[in-house]
Structures are given as C-alpha cells and as structure tokens.
Amino acid sequence: MRAFGLGNNELAQDMEDGQRIIGGEASPQGAWPWMARVRPCNKYGSCVYLCAGSIINSNWILTAAHCLPYKAHENRKPFKGNVTVGMHHLEFTKDKRGLNTIIAPTNSEGNGVTYPIKRIVQHPQWNAYKRTNDIALL
Numbered sequence: 341m342r343a344f345g346l347g348n349n350e351l352a353q354d355m356e357d358g359q360r361i362i363g364g365e366a367s368p369q370g371a372w373p374w375m376a377r378v379r380p381c382n383k384y385g386s387c388v389y390l391c392a393g394s395i396i397n398s399n400w401i402l403t404a405a406h407c408l409p410y411k412a413h414e415n416r417k418p419f420k421g422n423v424t425v426g427m428h429h430l431e432f433t434k435d436k437r438g439l440n441t442i443i444a445p446t447n448s449e450g451n452g453v454t455y456p457i458k459r460i461v462q463h464p465q466w467n468a469y470k471r472t473n474d475i476a477l478l
Contacts, residue, residue, distance in 0.1 A: 367428075369428045370428075373395075373426070374394050374395045375392055375393075375394065375395075375425075376392060376393040376394065376395055376401045376403075376423050376424065376425045377389060377392060377393075377423065377424040377425075377427055377452075378390070378391050378392060378393045378401065378403050378407055378421075378423055378478065379421055379422050379423070379424070380407070380408050380409055380420075380421035380457060380460075381409070381420035381421045382409035382410075383409070385420060387420065387421060390407050391403055391404055391406075391407030393407075393423065393478065395425060396477075400477050400478065401423050401425075401477070401478040402475070402476075402477060403475075403476055403477075403478060404474050404475065404476065405462045405463060405466040405468075405473070405474045405475055405476040406468065406471065406474050407476070408460060408462070408476055410468070420457075421456070421457040422454045422455060422456050422457060423454070423455050423457060423478055424452045424453065424454045424455075425452055425453060425455070426452035426453055427452030428452070457478050459477075459478070460476060460477070460478055461476065461477040462475075462476045463475045463476065
C-alpha cells in the first residue's frame with residue numbers, strides 16, 4: 341500500500357511494508373491473558389493464522405466463523421489446526437508472494453502453549469455470504 345500526502349516518510353514506509361499498526365507500543369507480557377492465536381487448516385493441509393480468539397473457559401475458544409475454512413465444522417477427522425494461548429511475541433517473514441507470514445513462535449520467550457483443535461461448533465445460522473451469526477467455538 342502506498343501512502344500519499346503524509347509528510348511522514350517512516351509512516352509511508354511502514355504502510356508499504358504491510359504493517360497494520362503504526363506507532364503502537366509492545367504490550368507487557370501477560371497483559372492480554374484471554375487472547376488466543378487461532379490457526380486452522382483447510383482440507384488440503386494449508387494452515388493459516390487469520391484471526392485471534394478469546395478464551396472462555398478451559399475447553400473453549402471463541403472466534404469468528406469467517407476465520408475458519410469453508411465447511412470446517414463438518415467433523416472431518418482428524419481436524420488439522422491448532423490454538424496457541426499465552427503467546428507474547430510473533431515474528432514475521434515474507435512468503436514467496438511478498439506477503440507477511442508468521443514464523444512459528446518458540447517457547448523460549450514464554451510464547452505459550454499450543455493445543456490441537458479437536459472440535460468446531462459454528463453458529464447454526466452462520467451465513468458466509470451475508471456475514472450474519474459470525475461466531476464459532478473451538
């Protein structure tokens with residue numbers, strides 16, 4: 341993305357590099373303990389980090405249904421994908437298309453614990469075209 345008429349070259353460069361937060365600050369470790377990284381995989385095995393989720397109890401993560409692959413809730417076994425909780429630091433690299441991709445976090449910096457996604461429950465009236473009832477449990 342190119343920024344025009346901004347007078348701040350650093351801001352323009354950040355926007356060209358694909359940064360989405362400009363001038364933000366790093367959070368103290370543990371500041372957002374309910375947050376989870378949601379990384380589902382499609383039926384072809386392609387796994388992506390698109391969205392976050394919120395821990396609602398020891399077994400469930402709340403996220404948006406649009407963050408999951410099409411028909412992911414249809415009980416394919418085994419379901420591929422995972423959720424990471426307690427993570428603090430993400431590292432990015434560029435993929436072959438030049439887009440930012442997350443490098444798998446390591447636990448050396450207290451970067452959380454990863455659990456497999458065992459079940460997906462999408463709202464029964466989730467409508468991908470209208471984006472209504474856009475909610476899911478993992």
